[in-house]
Amino acid sequence: MEQKIQDHAILADKFNKDIPRVDWHDKTLWFIREKRDKAAWQIAEWEELREAASQVKNNVLDNLHDYLLEFEKQAQQNGVTVHWAANAEEHNRIVHAIIKEHGVTDIVKSKSMLTEECHLNEYLQQQGITVVDTDLGERIVQLAGEPPSHIVLPCIHWKKEEIGELFHQHLGTPKGNADPQFLTAAAREHLRQRFMTSRVAITGVNFAVAETGEVVVCTNEGNADLGVQLAEVHIACMGIEKIIPQRKHLGIFLRLLARSATGQPVTTYSSHFRKPRPGQTMHIVLVDNGRSERLQQESFRNALKCIRCGACMNTCPVYRRSGGHSYHYAIAGPIGSILAPGLDMKKHADLPFASTLCGSCSNVCPVKINIHEQLYEWRQVLVKSGHVSPVKKAGISGMAAVLSRPGIYKVSGAVGRWFMKYIPALVNNKLNPWYKQREMPAVPKQSFNEWYRQNRKQNGKQS
Amino acid sequence: MESRAKILQALSKKFTDHPAPLPDVKAFPPTAGDPVDKFEFILRGIGGRTVRVSSYTEIDEYIAKEYTSGARIISLVKEVAGSAITPDIDPHTFENVDLVVLQPHFGVAENGAAWITSDRMGDRALPFISQHIALVITTDSILHTMHEAYEQIGNADHPFGTFIAGPSKTADIEQSLVLGAHGPKSMTVFLLSR
Ligand code: SF4
Numbered sequence: 077m078e079q080k081i082q083d084h085a086i087l088a089d090k091f092n093k094d095i096p097r098v099d100w101h102d103k104t105l106w107f108i109r110e111k112r113d114k115a116a117w118q119i120a121e122w123e124e125l126r127e128a129a130s131q132v133k134n135n136v137l138d139n140l141h142d143y144l145l146e147f148e149k150q151a152q153q154n155g156v157t158v159h160w161a162a163n164a165e166e167h168n169r170i171v172h173a174i175i176k177e178h179g180v181t182d183i184v185k186s187k188s189m190l191t192e193e194c195h196l197n198e199y200l201q202q203q204g205i206t207v208v209d210t211d212l213g214e215r216i217v218q219l220a221g222e223p224p225s226h227i228v229l230p231c232i233h234w235k236k237e238e239i240g241e242l243f244h245q246h247l248g249t250p251k252g253n254a255d256p257q258f259l260t261a262a263a264r265e266h267l268r269q270r271f272m273t274s275r276v277a278i279t280g281v282n283f284a285v286a287e288t289g290e291v292v293v294c295t296n297e298g299n300a301d302l303g304v305q306l307a308e309v310h311i312a313c314m315g316i317e318k319i320i321p322q323r324k325h326l327g328i329f330l331r332l333l334a335r336s337a338t339g340q341p342v343t344t345y346s347s348h349f350r351k352p353r354p355g356q357t358m359h360i361v362l363v364d365n366g367r368s369e370r371l372q373q374e375s376f377r378n379a380l381k382c383i384r385c386g387a388c389m390n391t392c393p394v395y396r397r398s399g400g401h402s403y404h405y406a407i408a409g410p411i412g413s414i415l416a417p418g419l420d421m422k423k424h425a426d427l428p429f430a431s432t433l434c435g436s437c438s439n440v441c442p443v444k445i446n447i448h449e450q451l452y453e454w455r456q457v458l459v460k461s462g463h464v465s466p467v468k469k470a471g472i473s474g475m476a477a478v479l480s481r482p483g484i485y486k487v488s489g490a491v492g493r494w495f496m497k498y499i500p501a502l503v504n505n506k507l508n509p510w511y512k513q514r515e516m517p518a519v520p521k522q523s524f525n526e527w528y529r530q531n532r533k534q535n536g537k538q539s
Numbered sequence: 540m541e542s543r544a545k546i547l548q549a550l551s552k553k554f555t556d557h558p559a560p561l562p563d564v565k566a567f568p569p570t571a572g573d574p575v576d577k578f579e580f581i582l583r584g585i586g587g588r589t590v591r592v593s594s595y596t597e598i599d600e601y602i603a604k605e606y607t608s609g610a611r612i613i614s615l616v617k618e619v620a621g622s623a624i625t626p627d628i629d630p631h632t633f634e635n636v637d638l639v640v641l642q643p644h645f646g647v648a649e650n651g652a653a654w655i656t657s658d659r660m661g662d663r664a665l666p667f668i669s670q671h672i673a674l675v676i677t678t679d680s681i682l683h684t685m686h687e688a689y690e691q692i693g694n695a696d697h698p699f700g701t702f703i704a705g706p707s708k709t710a711d712i713e714q715s716l717v718l719g720a721h722g723p724k725s726m727t728v729f730l731l732s733r
Contacts, residue, residue: 211711
């Protein structure tokens, strides 16, 4: 499994070889970002909701110990078996032991970024267990032997003609048929058979309520529900940060989640699993895998507030034009770039640099994570600990000097624009990590700052 | 249990002298307008159908018109025609159900969702395995927001409950919306005014 990991810049270059495709990817994601905006603007109290969600999550992170104990107690009273896993490996072992205990070799799984993080599928496959991902997008990438490229839209990088060909090969659909309606119907038939025969169903968890011990799972397809309700065993896997204190807080989070993710008012199904169905057994696996350690890191801890809506990816100019796989981590985009180095600094040292620090991610984040500030902080940590190449370092120390002194920022902007206009080769060179296979954008004649100053002057006011 | 102790110990370290307090959940004022109209508008926007009726007979008539006599229809609403289910039946046997008729507790105007719990499902698999789903919601039970919804749910102890907002759907193939991913291909909500 240990492949040499290529860094984001190299992988992004590969993705950028096919320019029309990059444009298409970019536009598709921007379209989803716009849907998110429209949905958000319809809620007068949107900003208050974000603030409330952020505060609830802050409270959770500060009191996780107590909430987890409360959750465990409630869940046990509900007849659920609760497991604790310190790391990915232990999580995988626990899940496998449950499956083995029931003598099962074929299971269904609905979307769970945690199991991606833990590489559960690969592990189970090695133990002779066949895992079928039942979310359509996940099934597509699974058939193709790829990881998802987006946490909400796993096959956003696939074109329908390619999916048609994939289904032709794996599901026997007619060659050349690329109609989404038709292909979805084919997948429905194919996966129904799996639902009908699987005795174990794994799901992720969107929210776990300490007060009641219930777990809430949100899907549009109904695949989590169908899987669980037709199985004898339900295994729900969650990171320990998925806890929320009380049921009423779901009101806040369910209002934010789908609107932020896809612009829908809510997902089709928001299912509250509290007690197993008669005759069924239910397990919840609580996974740490670096989270408790991250909580100690003042600058980075609040990345754990994430509710995995994907909004920061859809809005990110780098993600949109480099594709999810260029991040070589289960969670791509801005949030992945601040989570991954926490797990393995060396392996993911390139990711915090895959950003323009424009701040758009932080602006759309429904739980108000300061993503772009953390990206910047990670760069400093990585440079200090010697995980960064000299080219990036030069760019970074320049950037650090610029960002810490707004006066220079203004001047260097003006100077930069002058250079871009008259000596572009100087900017479009290897020393600028953002110049690669892309022309630098056309230079605006004035920056906003200059325009603003001039405008104020014209209006007779002091700048 | 070793990991449990280890994790809890790591978490018991004090992170801050000023732990963030739990904020009150504010009661946001409902948006203006009739919640039933809004529910209808939103639900149609996400692929659901709505039919306004003033009696259960009208619901029977509508279903009789839409489904052939051979269709397997299960109704958990006693006033609506359809077969009942026997307890403890294997849920896999519902695979050929064409329509299930259920009565949720309430609908939510802001997102077109309806809250239904396991005691009203007959079997928990039914709302998901059936090819089509119909819900009967009385117009006076439609709430404005999810905050009102959770206020109404309170601390009721339901083994399983779900919000359902429209038919099961996916847009995973090039963002083209397709109704009927794994669950019901259509959802009809009868808005019953009395
Ligand atoms: S960081 Fe914020 S915007 Fe990004 S996925 Fe998490 S919750 Fe969504």
